[in-house]
Amino acid sequence: AQSVTQLDSHVSVSEGTPVLLRCNYSSSYSPSLFWYVQHPNKGLQLLLKYTSAATLVKGINGFEAEFKKSETSFHLTKPSAHMSDAAEYFCVVSLEEYGNKLVFGAGTILRVKS
Amino acid sequence: DAGVTQSPTHLIKTRGQQVTLRCSPKSGHDTVSWYQQALGQGPQFIFQYYEEEERQRGNFPDRFSGHQFPNYSSELNVNALLLGDSALYLCASSFPGDLLDTGELFFGEGSRLTVL
Numbered sequence: 001a002q003s004v005t006q007l008d009s010h011v012s013v014s015e016g017t018p019v020l021l022r023c024n025y026s027s028s029y030s031p032s033l034f035w036y037v038q039h040p041n042k043g044l045q046l047l048l049k050y051t052s053a054a055t056l057v058k059g060i061n062g063f064e065a066e067f068k069k070s071e072t073s074f075h076l077t078k079p080s081a082h083m084s085d086a087a088e089y090f091c092v093v094s095l096e097e098y099g100n101k102l103v104f105g106a107g108t109i110l111r112v113k114s
Numbered sequence: 115d116a117g118v119t120q121s122p123t124h125l126i127k128t129r130g131q132q133v134t135l136r137c138s139p140k141s142g143h144d145t146v147s148w149y150q151q152a153l154g155q156g157p158q159f160i161f162q163y164y165e166e167e168e169r170q171r172g173n174f175p176d177r178f179s180g181h182q183f184p185n186y187s188s189e190l191n192v193n194a195l196l197l198g199d200s201a202l203y204l205c206a207s208s209f210p211g212d213l214l215d216t217g218e219l220f221f222g223e224g225s226r227l228t229v230l
């Protein structure tokens with residue numbers, strides 16, 4: 001069963017406009033949720049994490065995400081895109097029923113146009 | 115401070131061969147996890163090593179095996195290679211507590227394996 005779904009495989013925005021990358025999860029329990037970013041030829045890097053504290057989570061480089069239990073969503077946003085944000089973004093869930101292993105979504109490639 | 119380093123960065127094998135990939139964790143980390151990232155997909159968990167033992171394993175066949183050495187470095191071995199094993203293999207390190215508390219894994223840049 002798919003435990004994390006990224007709703008868009010590709011997102012294209014203009015520099016200076018908002019970014020929205022969508023993620024839904026499926027779990028019977030309260031999950032831990034993360035966003036990782038992968039720049040070309042670079043290792044994956046943690047952007048932010050939710051672990052049952054504040055539902056609005058702030059991460060690095062101006063990104064934030066909001067945990068909405070009623071919608072089982074954890075969408076990633078940024079008010080103003082920068083060229084350096086172009087990368088692939090992964091929504092990741094840690095589920096108790098999977099032994100707390102990290103389960104990655106399929107990824108969303110963000111393109112930023114000048 | 116060196117991050118996670120992996121070798122080789124690229125390699126090409128033929129079906130039926132065996133391959134060994136190597137990983138050195140970030141300084142101070144003692145837990146190593148391996149992931150397989152097929153083209154166009156997210157990374158999938160293979161297994162995790164701590165104290166030289168396999169602690170957790172994902173849904174991968176026994177052809178995938180590993181080892182952790184006393185200095186915390188690790189190897190991933192794949193036997194009887196199949197075309198479908200072509201992927202980017204990622205190594206990640208962490209403190210054992212961090213995996214559950216923060217989820218922050220530190221990833222290497224990966225070893226890209228092509229099976230012909």
